[in-house]
Amino acid sequence: MRLAPPFSDHAVLQRDRPIPVWGMTGPEQVVTVRLAGHSACVTSSPDGRWLVRLPPVPAGGPHELTASSASGDAVVRDVLVGEVWICSGQSNMEWKLSQTPQGLSKVESDLPGVRLLTISTPARQGQQTAIDGRWQRATQETLATFSAVGVWFGRMLHRDLAVPVGLICNAWGGTRIQAWMSREALMSDPLGVDEVRGYEGFAYEAAAPGSVLSVAEWERQARERDAVNDGFRRGWAAAGCDDSSWSSMPVPSRWQDHGHAGSGVFWFRRAVELPALWVGKPLELHLGAIDKHDDSYVNGERIGGLSWNDGPDSWCKPRVFTVPAHLSTATLVIAVRARSHVYHGGMIGPERELYVQPVAGGDKAIPLSGAWRYAVEQDWGVQVLPGAKYGPGNPNTPYTLFDSRLAPLVPYGIRGAIWYQGESNAHQGGVYRRLLPQMVQDWRRAFGQGDFPFLQVQLANWMAVREQPVASQWAELRDAQTAALADPQIGMAVAIDVGDTVDIHPTDKRTVGERLARWALAGTYGRAITPSGPLFSGMTVEAGGRLRCRFRHAGGLRTRDGKPPSHVAIAGLDHNFVWAKTTIEGETLVAWSPQVAQPIAVRYAWADNPLGCNLVNSDDLPASPFRSDAWA
Numbered sequence: 001m002r003l004a005p006p007f008s009d010h011a012v013l014q015r016d017r018p019i020p021v022w023g024m025t026g027p028e029q030v031v032t033v034r035l036a037g038h039s040a041c042v043t044s045s046p047d048g049r050w051l052v053r054l055p056p057v058p059a060g061g062p063h064e065l066t067a068s069s070a071s072g073d074a075v076v077r078d079v080l081v082g083e084v085w086i087c088s089g090q091s092n093m094e095w096k097l098s099q100t101p102q103g104l105s106k107v108e109s110d111l112p113g114v115r116l117l118t119i120s121t122p123a124r125q126g127q128q129t130a131i132d133g134r135w136q137r138a139t140q141e142t143l144a145t146f147s148a149v150g151v152w153f154g155r156m157l158h159r160d161l162a163v164p165v166g167l168i169c170n171a172w173g174g175t176r177i178q179a180w181m182s183r184e185a186l187m188s189d190p191l192g193v194d195e196v197r198g199y200e201g202f203a204y205e206a207a208a209p210g211s212v213l214s215v216a217e218w219e220r221q222a223r224e225r226d227a228v229n230d231g232f233r234r235g236w237a238a239a240g241c242d243d244s245s246w247s248s249m250p251v252p253s254r255w256q257d258h259g260h261a262g263s264g265v266f267w268f269r270r271a272v273e274l275p276a277l278w279v280g281k282p283l284e285l286h287l288g289a290i291d292k293h294d295d296s297y298v299n300g301e302r303i304g305g306l307s308w309n310d311g312p313d314s315w316c317k318p319r320v321f322t323v324p325a326h327l328s329t330a331t332l333v334i335a336v337r338a339r340s341h342v343y344h345g346g347m348i349g350p351e352r353e354l355y356v357q358p359v360a361g362g363d364k365a366i367p368l369s370g371a372w373r374y375a376v377e378q379d380w381g382v383q384v385l386p387g388a389k390y391g392p393g394n395p396n397t398p399y400t401l402f403d404s405r406l407a408p409l410v411p412y413g414i415r416g417a418i419w420y421q422g423e424s425n426a427h428q429g430g431v432y433r434r435l436l437p438q439m440v441q442d443w444r445r446a447f448g449q450g451d452f453p454f455l456q457v458q459l460a461n462w463m464a465v466r467e468q469p470v471a472s473q474w475a476e477l478r479d480a481q482t483a484a485l486a487d488p489q490i491g492m493a494v495a496i497d498v499g500d501t502v503d504i505h506p507t508d509k510r511t512v513g514e515r516l517a518r519w520a521l522a523g524t525y526g527r528a529i530t531p532s533g534p535l536f537s538g539m540t541v542e543a544g545g546r547l548r549c550r551f552r553h554a555g556g557l558r559t560r561d562g563k564p565p566s567h568v569a570i571a572g573l574d575h576n577f578v579w580a581k582t583t584i585e586g587e588t589l590v591a592w593s594p595q596v597a598q599p600i601a602v603r604y605a606w607a608d609n610p611l612g613c614n615l616v617n618s619d620d621l622p623a624s625p626f627r628s629d630a631w632a
Helices: 140-144 148-161 190-200 215-225 312-316 400-409 429-447 473-486 509-523
Strands: 012-014 019-024 030-035 038-043 049-054 060-069 072-089 114-118 165-171 247-251 263-273 283-291 293-298 301-304 318-323 331-340 346-358 370-381 416-420 454-457 490-493 535-542 546-552 568-571 581-585 588-592 601-604
Touching (some): 012 165, 030 049, 038 049, 148 165, 148 416, 148 509, 190 429, 247 346, 263 346, 283 293, 283 312, 283 331, 293 318, 331 346, 400 429, 416 509, 429 454, 429 473, 454 509, 473 535, 490 509, 546 601
Parallel strands (some): 012 072, 072 165, 072 416, 114 165, 454 490
Antiparallel strands (some): 019 049, 030 038, 030 060, 247 370, 263 331, 283 318, 283 346, 293 331, 535 546, 546 588, 581 588
16 A cells, blocks of 8 residues: 655645545555545555545644555655645746845744655656655755745745645646647647657668767767866966956846857956955955856966866856965956857856955955957857757656656645746747646646646746847746736746846746735735736827826836836837837836837837846836737
8 A cells, every 4th residue: 555656744735615636556455544533445556556636624633644454554644734835937936046146044944833745757758657755844954955935935835825835746847738738638739749759750860970969979079079187288368467458247147138149269368456465365266157168377377177077057156266375466367268068058157156355254256347358269159058858757758757756746725826937938828828838738638637727837037138129039938927917827037137248047036925925815815915016007009199098907007227228129010129118107107219100019128138128117126018919
């Protein structure tokens, strides 16, 4: 006799609803399940499977959950009854609390009524019946390794509702929405049909001689290509190197944003004049993250760096080095050899982590952001990862995460789900507009618990800031997320003001988690609070070429900085968007431009990174980016 893996010590079961419990025992045996004074019986199937549904139980505990049959007893202890939420998506949901600057103090982490379950099941082929992972109490140690967004979401619910909260982290970095949908759901959409046919009908052929066979082989070749530090041989690390002919680049940034599309090896140099009192003393040099590997030098001497051997996260690890006293001369010449073999590369910061100061502290740090000299040691061109085969081990295989990670949870009792995903589908805004609602309905069908709430995070601001209105794939993906709100049980936390220009993983997970919790408290638990910032609801064209925008949740509409609303663009029949003049009248936004005599469309914060967009309501919650048009 055994219970299914979701039923382990310290579990949380969903309150006030029938409680599904299942497991395995001998064939055709009578199984009796007991919890909190309730019991239910069922006869197992010929292969030993069984499932019962206990009557609803109010919030409370701890309880014991027992299952008995002729094969023996299974007992689960310290079971609480409360609110259960699934936390799913890709890396921004997976991002651990310990990876953010917003840690929990001992007092804040005293959450005896919160329990955590992280699912670590690999991408297996075929629909699975068991998950990898067990429930844990929320302690400083377990919270540190749990989803940061989930922690802040659950903490706020627990404090407001005063009931136990169970959080199930079921996320996988870099995954597409197609992997989280069932085969049946994908087959209901034309693109999904192509995905399934492409996967199931693909015939693997032998690779041509000399071609790259795997990611590991491709990385081995990249290491060989960088076997010689040619820049060091040419004296580029030395304090006396003449870099006056080098170009300049702002730091932090990625070199792909400054005219260099490919991967390779770049050198960055910066000279800093030290205060007299710092000379001859050890210093702390903070260089932020360097994408992907580096060798860092001061006055010609290597003081540290990360390499291939330091793991796949080396691209986002802040570099903090000690500068020995003998290198602390009046002029500190810093040289960084940055190497990236795929995707982006450069000294990516963030800005707050670029500075130098004495080891002993006490003195004001010298900031290191701004213009650095740079030269290209090696230009490898645009590098593309070898196409990973769909199938076992590849989490982006169509429907594989549904089969491996969601199906084994069904039909565990839940209140709802929170979802932070979309970065891996950002190039497919139109497709995502169709697939997201289909996935939500797919999950609801699978769990069989009605139209449970599904609360998503709208993509945060990221990438280079554009001076003029331009097309944006990230804006289109955000628009697809907003369109899903047509379902009254789908919610959305706007994150357009908490992103990071140079990091796809913004560190402010607290704001995101608490905005999700706010929507849950308002929409699911009936609290008399505004669930979100202003959401565009319509537009009218008025005399004089003025466009008036209306919103839901716009009480106390204002701007955060007291200035006119920014990042508003309008267009006429030529579909050419220009920045508009704006004002707030009551709970509406009015936009116009002398360049557009007959405006017909308006957009707000329509960009990858609309840094500084300032429209909020009285609760200081940001307005969602929006557009009135449906133009391609």
